[in-house]
Amino acid sequence: MYKIKPLIYILCLLFFSCSGVDLIDDYVPPTLRISNAIDELPIGSSFELRASYFNNVGELIEEAAIQWVSLNPEIISIESNGTATPIQQGTAQIVAQITSEEGVLLESIVTIKVISNVVIEENPNTEEVGMEEDENTQTVTPTLEITNLIFEQTSHQFEVNYQDGNQNSTPELNWVSSDETVLEVDENGVITAVTSGLASITVSALVSDTLISAENSIQVIALVMETITSYSGNLETKSGYTLEGSFSLSKTEDGLLLELSEDYIASSTLPGLYVYLSNNTNTTAQAYGIGAVSVFSGAHSYQLPTNIGLMDYQYLLYWCKPFNVKVG
């Protein structure tokens, strides 16, 4: 029996020597992402751009030393904290920059069109005002009328209709704004919004010592800046398991809403299938865990908390949790 004891010792040794390490190939190119990009910026406002730096494993680096540069400083100026201030109308490129741990200069660029901060629209409370007569007027034969409709825009060319019954050409017109601080008008009847408010534009003409005029009341309103509120994407399997369909991620009052479409299909034979938002498809270490997958086909949704930003993550990641591998 003494010959057997060493073998038993070997079995015990083997039992306690099962160890090792899996090296995860989790490198991803570091990225710098402007998270609240806008297309337009009205004059008179400012907007704080934000950018996030994700390192070579997709980890968000808090308080990264991001620098902001305006490639068109005459159009938009940019402060060190990312606050962009428009100077004049035009198009400008704003660049966020950071140097990665590997010494690579990373940039994220957003192109912004600077527009007037206000637009004009018809005053909804305007009463029809047509031709008016001077007190000295004897007849009302000549008439002057503003004819074209106003659409929401920064400036507008008025058109008038003059009639005197004699087929005479339109006399010299005089354009006046009731409030130049709200609405400017030039000699050709082109009005330009300046700031929000209410103003009237009067066009008048002197015809045979008779002053005729027409008036239009204009509302100038401030633009509301719009940012991106949703994204959509497609699921693609990266494993031997079925995973396909499309999804969208959109902002709601209660936080982000992740919606899987009717064409969504996932293998129900895969154990431990979980879904994440992630910046690295090879690990869930920096990912946000949405939860275990319990719906394997058809439309459904996940309501995410308000602290998750639309641009915080790059991928919707399906992951086999027990075996630490991506599914798609």
Add this chain to the structure above:
Amino acid sequence: MKKNSIILVALLLFTSVQGQWINEKGKGYYKIGSWSLLADEHYTDQGIVDPNATRGLFINSIYAQYGLSTKINLITYIPFLVKNYQFAQVSQTNGKVYEPRQEYNGFGDINLGLEYGLKTAGNWVFSTTLTFGIPSGKSQAGSDGSYQTGDGEFNQLLQFNFGSGYGIGKQNFYLKSYFGLNNRTQGFSDEVHSYFETGTQVLKNKLLLLTRVHWIKPLYNGTLSAESSNGSIFANNMESMILGGEMAFQIGKKWGVSATLTQPLFGKVIFKATTYSGGIFFNL
């Protein structure tokens, strides 16, 4: 992938590996051994090979086959120490440990069965075996429940066994085979088992060399799925065809050592890895 599938495979390998005919009354065959699997790949439900975090299973067990009578043998397999473990998950980029090494040690599922000798006809021997898979292991263990040491279900495997001797030239060989139906519970699909083994003795009958193929085919009649179990780690419908080889060397008059190696030829929802086992056997 699910480890209870692996455990089942392990159990079946152990219970079928002995190559023993029915023991005489009062005689027994006993074996203490270890079995090891280390896998970083698995077969998906489509039979495609996918990677996974390296998982290991190490089982220390006792196998016993004892002759209750000239026709009936008591067979038991007791995995008394099962280690289910996963390698540490470490970033190759920055060396950060994402998940430390995890393991769970416990008692496994016991197999308890009876083999009954039916008939001998010429060189052919016929018998039947009924084996009960007792869920004595832990079906939920470890941080995420996936480090289980048993499948949590009571199953009954009914086998029809037959075997014969044959010769090639002057060398004598044996052949043994069985077909079985494994009735599984807890929503697992039932399974059909097919097993073929052939071997011969060399070195003055001191060394037994054998090879075998074991095919497990599910009947896909179970109800357990990731869908019905709400994202549980348990899967169902595992299929495998495993090729194995074994050497058993008689050292003493009543004891010897054996070494076994198996390799899956194809499968579904099982690990794809070579398994190794070794043990000491006694004929008492």
